Amino acid sequence: MQVPTVVLDRYLTDNKYVPTVIKIDVEGAEWEVINGLTQTLTQYSPAVVMEYLSTGRGNESHQRAAEHMLSLGYTLHAIG
Numbered sequence: 001m002q003v004p005t006v007v008l009d010r011y012l013t014d015n016k017y018v019p020t021v022i023k024i025d026v027e028g029a030e031w032e033v034i035n036g037l038t039q040t041l042t043q044y045s046p047a048v049v050m051e052y053l054s055t056g057r058g059n060e061s062h063q064r065a066a067e068h069m070l071s072l073g074y075t076l077h078a079i080g
Contacts (some may be wrong), residue, residue: 028063
């Protein structure tokens with residue numbers, strides 16, 4: 001099945017949304033989501049809650065996402 005996708009920065013800008021909190025639970029696609037939010041994260045600095053698996057599928061993706069967020073000035077905290 002084909003599912004249309006959109007870069008979140010573009011979606012948020014086109015719809016004039018200014019998020020204050022973003023919840024991410026994408027089962028191994030964390031890097032793709034964070035990469036598509038760079039403009040929003042830089043411009044508005046919303047709080048981000050990101051759920052991820054610490055091992056197995058997606059481990060590299062969440063690591064890349066975390067490193068990118070650190071490069072944007074975010075501080076990371078583990079919950080639970």
